[in-house]
Amino acid sequence: DGGITQSPKYLFRKEGQNVTLSCEQNLNHDAMYWYRQDPGQGLRLIYYSQIVNDFQKGDIAEGYSVSREKKESFPLTVTSAQKNPTAFYLCASRGTGFSGANVLTFGAGSRLTVL
Amino acid sequence: SQKIEQNSEALNIQEGKTATLTCNYTNYSPAYLQWYRQDPGRGPVFLLLIRENEKEKRKERLKVTFDTTLKQSLFHITASQPADSATYLCALNQAGTALIFGKGTTLSVSS
Numbered sequence: 041d042g043g044i045t046q047s048p049k050y051l052f053r054k055e056g057q058n059v060t061l062s063c064e065q066n067l068n069h070d071a072m073y074w075y076r077q078d079p080g081q082g083l084r085l086i087y088y089s090q091i092v093n094d095f096q097k098g099d100i101a102e103g104y105s106v107s108r109e110k111k112e113s114f115p116l117t118v119t120s121a122q123k124n125p126t127a128f129y130l131c132a133s134r135g136t137g138f139s140g141a142n143v144l145t146f147g148a149g150s151r152l153t154v155l
Numbered sequence: 156s157q158k159i160e161q162n163s164e165a166l167n168i169q170e171g172k173t174a175t176l177t178c179n180y181t182n183y184s185p186a187y188l189q190w191y192r193q194d195p196g197r198g199p200v201f202l203l204l205i206r207e208n209e210k211e212k213r214k215e216r217l218k219v220t221f222d223t224t225l226k227q228s229l230f231h232i233t234a235s236q237p238a239d240s241a242t243y244l245c246a247l248n249q250a251g252t253a254l255i256f257g258k259g260t261t262l263s264v265s266s
């Protein structure tokens with residue numbers, strides 16, 4: 041089955057630690073995205089990548105880093121510089137249909153809790 | 156700044172009734188408007204897309220309208236069922252740009 045796999049589903053981090061969230065897709069999509077979701081808030085864009093070896097900052101990139109070495113993979117690192125990292129993190133990719141509309145396919149999400 | 160508002164955080168209706176959810180936006184001229192469904196602890200799932208030059212789009216029991224003059228979209232679920240209970244997200248963008256999401260409306264359908 042084609043889709044997006046995020047891991048781990050749940051992650052606990054101590055303050056001062058970096059953690060990396062995995063996102064893998066087998067949909068052959070070029071563009072991939074990371075969003076953050078907090079209770080009562082809409083999804084906020086962290087980073088996105090339109091093509092391998094290229095990525096752009098979203099609205100809340102501070103304290104996060106990404107890489108895009110392979111088309112299938114877009115890992116997100118939450119660094120110790122992120123002051124409030126506890127949140128639900130969603131990875132998504134964009135297909136080629138609905139040209140221009142950016143219809144997204146999402147993974148199941150990773151919930152990060154800072155202890 | 157660009158802003159999206161979904162009419163209420165929660166909407167409770169009886170099974171069989173029509174649920175109507177509202178999405179308003181300001182300081183923006185989107186080319187596309189989308190609706191997603193999100194179940195607790197899961198990622199959003201795409202439901203419907205409507206373009207700025209379309210007034211209405213239907214898919215089974217779902218109907219979306221898009222009024223660019225009022226800067227508003229209405230999302231209807233007819234003959235609602237308890238299985239329709241979820242959070243529904245409105246999202247919009249201009250061609251090629253990243254999606255902007257609303258906070259969502261949580262729909263509860265009681266039997």
